[in-house]
Each structure stands twice: as C-alpha cells, then as structure tokens.
C-alpha cells in the first residue's frame with residue numbers, strides 16, 4: 001500500500017532507554033500473583049502443541065550411537081542435502097541450492113538469527129556512517145538482541161496496519177541504506193501474519209545488492225498459511241543468492257520446537273564467514289536430531305496435516321472473533337493480532353483476559369519498541385497464539401470475546 005510522505009511514520013528510532021527483556025518475562029511480571037479467572041489456557045508462547053510426526057522416535061533410536069560423536073558445525077552431508085532438496089521443491093528457484101556451500105544447520109533459528117548480526121557486521125564492506133541494523137517493529141526478540149551484540153544502531157521500521165504490516169521500503173532514505181549492515185524481515189510475520197509478496201522481496205533484494213547489505217528473511221512460518229504458499233527470499237534474489245539469507249526451522253513446520261533444528265541458506269560468501277564464527281561460538285546440532293530433520297524435510301504429509309489443523313482453528317477464529325478487534329485472517333503464521341485499543345490497550349486487555357477468563361496472551365507493546373515519536377506500534381494490540389488444540393482454542397476465543405466484548 002503506498003502512502004504519501006506525510007502519512008509515513010518517522011522510522012529512525014534513537015534507541016531510547018527500552019526494556020530489552022523477553023516479552024514473556026515482562027508478561028509474568030505484569031500478571032504478578034493474580035490468579036486466572038477460569039482454568040488457564042496459555043496462548044502466549046508460540047510453542048506448537050500439535051502431535052509430533054510419527055517417525056521421530058524410530059529415527060532417533062536408529063541413530064542413538066551418534067550421540068557419542070561431536071557433530072560437524074556446518075551440519076551432516078545428509079542434512080544439508082535434505083534441506084537443499086526441500087528448498088528446491090518448496091520454492092520456484094532458478095537453480096538448485098548447493099548443499100555444500102549454501103546451507104548451514106542451526107540449533108533452531110533463534111541462535112542463528114542472533115549470531116547472523118555479528119557475522120554480518122564483520123562481512124559487509126565499510127559502511128558510509130554508523131553501522132545500522134534494520135528490523136521490523138514489532139519483531140522477534142533475537143533480531144534486536146543480535147543488533148545490540150553486533151554493536152550496531154538498531155533502526156526499528158514500523159510495520160503497522162497502514163502499510164500492510166510490513167516495513168515501508170519507500171520510507172528508507174539512501175543515507176540509512178548506505179550504512180545498513182543487515183535488514184531483518186519475517187515473512188510470514190510474527191505477530192501480524194503478513195506475507196511479503198514476490199515484488200516486495202525482489203525490491204528488497206535489489207536494495208541489498210545496490211547498497212551492499214544483507215537481507216535476513218526469517219521464513220520459519222512459511223508452511224503455515226491459509227491459501228497460497230508464501231514466496232521466499234531466495235526466489236527473489238539473483239541467481240547467486242547474493243546478499244540474501246533465509247532462515248528456516250522445524251519448530252513450526254513440523255511441530256518440533258524441542259528438536260532444535262533449523263538452517264540458514266543463501267549467499268555462499270556470507271555463509272563462509274558465518275561458519276567461521278559458528279565454528280567457535282555456535283551451539284552444534286546433535287547428529288541424531290539432524291537425522292530426524294532429514295526425515296522431516298523428506299516428508300510433506302505431516303506438514304499438510306499440521307497446516308490443516310491450523311486452518312481449522314482459523315476457521316474458528318473467523319466464526320468466533322469475526323470482524324471484532326480489526327481481525328482479518330492472516331495470510332500466514334499462527335497468531336491473531338487483535339486491536340484492543342478500545343479496551344484500554346495491550347496491557348490492560350491482557351490483564352483482564354487473565355484475571356477474568358484465564359486466557360494468557362502477550363501484550364503487543366512487549367513485542368515492539370517505541371519509534372522516534374514515542375509511539376509503539378504494538379501498544380494497541382494483543383497477540384494470541386493459536387497453538388492449543390481445537391477445543392481449547394475455541395473455548396479461549398469464546399472467553400476472549402465474552403470479556404472484551
């Protein structure tokens with residue numbers, strides 16, 4: 001959606017003293033010792049509760065002996081081949097991904113996203129000004145933690161309803177892009193569920209090449225969608241994937257958040273530098289877990305079933321929440337991002353939902369930071385994770401509507 005410059009929000013936030021703690025720690029503090037008004041239903045953490053795929057136990061058992069070996073940092077050959085093969089099947093790539101030089105295993109994407117900022121700062125050519133890392137606002141906490149660890153200025157790009165919940169690429173001055181080290185994007189986005197279309201991704205990849213920064217697209221929700229599979233950044237990057245890196249995870253795709261397996265793929269020159277850092281700093285991924293991941297990336301049946309379960313719950317949200325709180329079924333991901341400004345805003349609504357309904361949700365304010373003008377793009381919202389089973393989700397949504405009206 002294009003906007004006039006007058007409508008655009010100021011994008012550069014001069015990092016006011018902000019609370020960098022985890023949103024969940026802040027939520028626990030907010031709720032204090034107040035008791036849930038009804039039997040508790042936790043819709044705060046995005047931890048999938050769907051059944052694990054059936055092959056996890058048998059594959060682990062077959063590979064048990066490999067707990068006796070240190071895993072190679074870059075991942076086993078089989079894992080990297082499985083991830084590269086899956087990328088080729090999942091996306092419309094112009095050429096296959098090279099498993100040897102263009103894929104690295106991660107111990108889940110969180111650590112990968114965090115360490116990528118530090119590697120990026122080392123990798124980019126000298127910046128024309130103080131190095132900056134651009135992140136959407138609201139955002140997943142590891143991006144900001146990485147930017148701080150890399151000693152870069154964190155620039156929060158507001159992702160509000162007025163710009164389709166994605167950072168406005170037209171609002172980025174050349175001066176800022178020329179000193180950008182990395183640009184984090186999440187598509188599908190957590191919390192809003194927005195999906196960047198192919199044209200947006202092409203444009204962003206072009207800016208990254210022109211100004212010499214890296215795009216880190218967090219694609220961990222890519223398999224949870226309503227209609228169309230979300231496009232990926234590698235489809236939009238040039239044939240050499242220059243300046244583009246994608247982050248994938250089995251936590252959401254395969255409901256395996258405890259397995260701790262994901263991967264980064266893309267620009268081979270960056271991945272080489274990233275591996276240097278990872279060799280000395282990153283958590284390795286146990287080989288039996290990588291064997292499970294090989295099976296997971298070679299199976300789509302459990303992913304289709306997982307998506308069906310989420311879609312059934314979004315059907316419930318369509319019925320129960322309907323047109324309230326600015327709700328629109330998100331294009332991807334598994335969150336509701338509900339506008340509760342009329343109910344006192346994110347913290348007041350979260351407290352009431354807990355005290356009166358036993359429903360635990362995250363105040364949107366804790367998922368975002370104030371912009372330069374002091375406004376916080378999350379203040380009016382709560383995030384509701386659709387991770388419980390259908391019955392618990394329906395119960396929670398009925399209670400939510402009963403309390404918030």
Ligand SMILES: Cc1ncc(COP(=O)(O)O)c(C=O)c1O
Nearest residue numbers: 046108109110140190249251262
């Ligand atoms: C946007 C986003 N990125 C990354 C992650 C990290 O997931 P994991 O480390 O389990 O791969 C999460 C988890 O909630 C997330 O919501």
